[in-house]
Amino acid sequence: MTATVASHRKPRQHPLASLTGGGSRGARTARTAATLALAGAATATTFDGTGQAVPEPTPAQVKGRVDALYQEAEVATQKYNGAKEAADTARDELSRLQDEAARRTRKLNAARGELGTMAASQYRSGGVDPTVRLLLSADPQRYLDGAAVLERTGSHQATAVAGYARRLGSVRQVRQRAEDTAERLVGTETALKKHRVTIVRKLDAAEQLLDRLTAEQRRRMAGRDGSRGGAADGRADRGAGRGDGLLGGVPTGSGAAEAPNARAAQAVSFAYGALGKPYVWGATGPSAYDCSGLTQAAWKSGGVSLPRTTYTQVSSGPRIDRSQLAPGDLVFFYSGISHVGLYIGDGKMIHAPHPGAPVRIAPVDQMPFAAATRPA
Secondary structure: OOHHHHHHOOOOOOOOOOHHOOHHHHHHEEEEEHHHHHHHHHHHEEEEEEEOOOOOOOOOHHHHHHHHHHHHHHHHHHHHHHHHHHHHHHHHHHHHHHHHHHHHHHHHHHHHHHHHHHHHHHHHOOOOOOHHHHHHHHHHHHHHHHHHHHHOOOHHHHHHEEEEEEEEHHHHHHHHHHHHHHHHHHHHHHHHHHHHHHHHHHHHHHHHHHHOHHHHHHHHHHOOOOOOOHHHHHHHHHHHHOOOOEOEEEEEOOOOOOOOOOHHHHHHHHHHOOOOEOOOOEEOOOOOHHHHHHHHHHHHHOOOOOOOHHHHHHHOOOOOOHHHHHOEEEEEEOOOOOOOEEEEEEOEEEOOEOOOOOOEEHHHHHHOOOEEEOOO
């Protein structure tokens, strides 16, 4: 009985066999389909090993990451500004040293010509003075040492040779300084390239994140940073900064404070005039600024020369306690002193925030406060 029942059982089919028509060909197709199904499952698996798809970041998460990237880019921007300042200084110094070496070389050649004339004259009169003969030595160090000794003899020839020796030594010194400066310039230009690459990568990463948001989400994100002074507000405030209604360079009204001196008042007035201008890393005006470029330009309008970077501007005057802030003071942010703004009173500053955000008015407590300085 049992055998009879068993003989009438249908063989089990692969779950996919009915779709393939059965047989060996169907079995092969079934295996292929199963493999594809597994591959699809593997593709859908996230990095943490689960089978769930990676959720899209919320606008708040995007903003947090974008803000971090902008801050990292600004750190690199300040390093770039410092390297550029050093490169510009080295380039100017190298040009000056090259000009100086050329002038001293001309004087050296003139002195050598004088000695040559002297040697020719002495040869015609029966011999060459030992002091002049020393000039023809193949050993420069022996020549220089000997010239110093001969100078003490007091003869005209010895004096001429010693003068030539001094000129030769000075030319060598200047040329060596020029070579050292050229090496330093190469190093700073290498640093410039490195920081430029870092900045571009950070800003590109931020832009890619922002591209994942809708226009409305981006607009809301821009409004949540607690600042004002976009293009429209900037134009309005820029007009106020140039016109009436100023008390010591600061608009009158509730909470208005007077700038401590005329230079600070002029710096504040300049900053108001820059409202709405775009942020461009490395820019110092007049059409665009980065954060330290704006403060440098503002104080320059008041007759005060500030260094280029945030971490050097913070030492441009005495430190000021936050409770003692006055219009014109420089306010610095983050532990690395990577951002700076110009205080305008009433707990607000004018600053150049980051790419895509023009020069604007913002509360000082918008970012982690680090220090404040009153330029001298």
